[in-house]
Amino acid sequence: MTDPGGAVGSPLAGPGPGEPEVRWLRPSPLLLRARRIEVAAVTVPAAIIGGLAGQFASAAAGIVIGVALVLAGLVAERILARRVASWGYAERNDDLMVRRGVLIRRLSVIPYGRMQFIDVTAGPLERSLGLATLRMHTAAAASDARIPGLEAAVAAALRDQLAALGEAQAAGL
Amino acid sequence: MTEPVATGRPDGPLPARTTPVVPAEPPPSRHNAGWHRLHPLSPLVRAGRRVMSLLAVLIGVAVLNQRQVGDLVGDLVVVAIALAGGFVSWLVTRWQIADGVLHVDTGLFRRDSRRFPLAQVQAVDVVQSGLARLLGLAELQLRVAGGDSARGGRLACLRLADAEQLRRQLLTLTIGPASGPSAPAAAMPISRQILPDLAGQPARMLFRVRTSRLPIAILLTSAGAIALFVVAGAWLSAQFIGPVGAIAPFLPVVAGVGAKLWRQFNGEYGTTVVAGRDGIRLRSGLIETTAETIRPGRIQAVRLAEPLVWRAFGWCRLEIDVAGARQRAENRSEGQQLRALIPVGTRTEADLLLGELMASPPRPAKPAPVRARWKAPLSYHFLSWSTDDRYIVAARGRVCRKTTWVPLAKVQSVRWVQGPLQRRLGLATVHVDVAGRRVSAKIENRDSAEALQIVRSLPDLARAARSLDSQNPGRLTLPT
Numbered sequence: 001m002t003d004p005g006g007a008v009g010s011p012l013a014g015p016g017p018g019e020p021e022v023r024w025l026r027p028s029p030l031l032l033r034a035r036r037i038e039v040a041a042v043t044v045p046a047a048i049i050g051g052l053a054g055q056f057a058s059a060a061a062g063i064v065i066g067v068a069l070v071l072a073g074l075v076a077e078r079i080l081a082r083r084v085a086s087w088g089y090a091e092r093n094d095d096l097m098v099r100r101g102v103l104i105r106r107l108s109v110i111p112y113g114r115m116q117f118i119d120v121t122a123g124p125l126e127r128s129l130g131l132a133t134l135r136m137h138t139a140a141a142a143s144d145a146r147i148p149g150l151e152a153a154v155a156a157a158l159r160d161q162l163a164a165l166g167e168a169q170a171a172g173l
Numbered sequence: 174m175t176e177p178v179a180t181g182r183p184d185g186p187l188p189a190r191t192t193p194v195v196p197a198e199p200p201p202s203r204h205n206a207g208w209h210r211l212h213p214l215s216p217l218v219r220a221g222r223r224v225m226s227l228l229a230v231l232i233g234v235a236v237l238n239q240r241q242v243g244d245l246v247g248d249l250v251v252v253a254i255a256l257a258g259g260f261v262s263w264l265v266t267r268w269q270i271a272d273g274v275l276h277v278d279t280g281l282f283r284r285d286s287r288r289f290p291l292a293q294v295q296a297v298d299v300v301q302s303g304l305a306r307l308l309g310l311a312e313l314q315l316r317v318a319g320g321d322s323a324r325g326g327r328l329a330c331l332r333l334a335d336a337e338q339l340r341r342q343l344l345t346l347t348i349g350p351a352s353g354p355s356a357p358a359a360a361m362p363i364s365r366q367i368l369p370d371l372a373g374q375p376a377r378m379l380f381r382v383r384t385s386r387l388p389i390a391i392l393l394t395s396a397g398a399i400a401l402f403v404v405a406g407a408w409l410s411a412q413f414i415g416p417v418g419a420i421a422p423f424l425p426v427v428a429g430v431g432a433k434l435w436r437q438f439n440g441e442y443g444t445t446v447v448a449g450r451d452g453i454r455l456r457s458g459l460i461e462t463t464a465e466t467i468r469p470g471r472i473q474a475v476r477l478a479e480p481l482v483w484r485a486f487g488w489c490r491l492e493i494d495v496a497g498a499r500q501r502a503e504n505r506s507e508g509q510q511l512r513a514l515i516p517v518g519t520r521t522e523a524d525l526l527l528g529e530l531m532a533s534p535p536r537p538a539k540p541a542p543v544r545a546r547w548k549a550p551l552s553y554h555f556l557s558w559s560t561d562d563r564y565i566v567a568a569r570g571r572v573c574r575k576t577t578w579v580p581l582a583k584v585q586s587v588r589w590v591q592g593p594l595q596r597r598l599g600l601a602t603v604h605v606d607v608a609g610r611r612v613s614a615k616i617e618n619r620d621s622a623e624a625l626q627i628v629r630s631l632p633d634l635a636r637a638a639r640s641l642d643s644q645n646p647g648r649l650t651l652p653t
Contacts, residue, residue, distance in 0.1 A: 094632060106591075109586060
């Protein structure tokens with residue numbers, strides 16, 4: 001009990017007191033691939049350049065630097081993989097819940113009626129994998145709710161659905 | 174006008190006036206129907222400080238090297254161009270109120286036409302800079318939600334009397350049913366509900382800051398401590414190093430801190446809070462005076478701050494947050510600072526005002542679990558929260574105790590956050606966000622299961638509070 005969200009699956013997903021079970025949905029598995037590509041795109045050139053630069057000192061130094069950078073990339077990949085696995089969102093009757101984070105865990109609850117607008121964005125990499133990021137904005141600058149790595153069609157459908165729900169339940173400031 | 178409203182004097186009991194709903198008595202206008210001009214002197218006031226400093230520099234330069242009259246001509250050309258620009262911008266600016274919407278048109282080459290639906294106005298301010306006061310002018314500012322100051326409406330400048338009248342008129346329009354169908358359905362019901370209650374209520378004075386207490390209080394805050402530190406440092410270095418040159422490096426810092434302290438003193442001098450028919454009225458200012466009217470139901474959060482030293486005197490500060498940043502002169506918006514209802518006052522005064530804002534404000538009564546001491550050794554004994562069916566209250570703070578009340582009906586989102594240390598201790602923090610970027614009530618370091626329970630139940634409580642509010646509005650600036 002003292003450790004909600006201990007496992008990656010997170011007891012946050014478990015049924016709360018007197019409440020039907022929350023059904024958590026996850027971003028597309030392609031999100032992990034996108035993150036891996038990003039890590040590789042940084043690690044590989046860095047390792048090559050670092051390795052070559054190290055050659056000026058000695059051959060061994062170059063190899064050590066190159067290997068160290070590759071290892072750093074692998075560690076980053078593990079961290080990102082856990083982070084990707086921590087994303088989840090759940091549509092409840094009146095609000096949307098989004099959870100994320102490994103080291104610092106976060107769970108945001110945004111009532112549909114409070115949504116001011118919804119963004120769907122996709123960078124070049126995300127687009128090539130057919131992914132998109134959904135972002136919800138309320139009047140509060142602090143409330144941050146985004147869901148990365150949704151399949152484009154899912155993102156569009158979710159956006160429309162949220163917009164409709166938001167309109168139906170809209171509340172003033 | 175019926176009363177000298179913005180003279181810094183609190184207006185006593187108002188007679189139950191009938192404020193005209195129709196745009197009455199248009200301020201001087203030579204334009205086509207319904208459109209009004211700003212006051213001809215307004216470019217001067219708007220440029221305000223910049224013109225003053227420019228003139229000072231030019232005069233200084235001219236005095237220093239008197240012989241070169243040719244340079245002076247060049248300077249005069251610069252001033253003339255600036256004045257001409259201001260005049261043209263005045264010439265092409267016009268405004269009108271029609272169908273509950275304020276239109277402001279401006280721009281010579283690029284026409285800029287803005288509309289402000291009055292139903293969405295969060296607050297109306299009348300601001301007078303020192304120069305504007307000399308000239309009997311005032312600036313009218315409309316605050317709309319969204320934080321971006323550029324989006325707020327600004328009529329600079331009008332004659333003071335006109336500004337006051339317009340303010341009353343706007344508030345009537347914004348509160349009254351006359352704002353029409355253009356108003357978003359959700360924003361209106363609360364305001365409409367309270368209209369009958371507002372009518373015929375005399376204004377009541379709720380608070381007036383003690384002038385003798387204010388400068389002491391300001392010096393006793395952290396800014397004052399910094400100022401003391403800097404002055405002491407300068408003095409010490411002067412003692413040891415000797416010549417005046419040793420003080421020179423401190424001068425910019427001293428000037429900066431001094432300016433900050435002065436700004437606070439200037440802004441909060443003579444703060445007066447009056448409950449009027451159209452909401453809470455706040456007046457303050459020494460040189461630059463501000464008269465704000467905050468409409469009922471527009472307060473997003475109330476915060477009571479008790480800095481360390483102040484607690485010894487039993488003093489506190491009461492601040493409110495309204496969506497939409499207040500603009501300062503020169504269009505800089507006042508970022509982090511909340512509006513102080515009580516810049517400094519006793520707990521009794523604060524409790525009185527709190528009771529006025531919220532019929533029965535809940536007290537932070539549920540302390541944090543003991544193991545929270547490991548996470549927050551300094552602030553542990555302040556951490557607590559509570560809620561009732563309308564408000565949620567959370568107390569926190571290390572040196573300065575801060576208690577924040579948020580109307581449940583205003584909650585925008587709820588977040589549960591747990592850092593690594595908190596996870597080890599089985600704790601979590603709940604953030605309750607309201608509109609704007611400045612305030613969120615933080616319920617810190619609760620038992621994580623309890624925190625989860627709060628996060629899950631709060632949206633439902635907020636919804637319940639909203640429907641409660643629409644049937645029977647809670648206090649928050651509503652005079653009774």
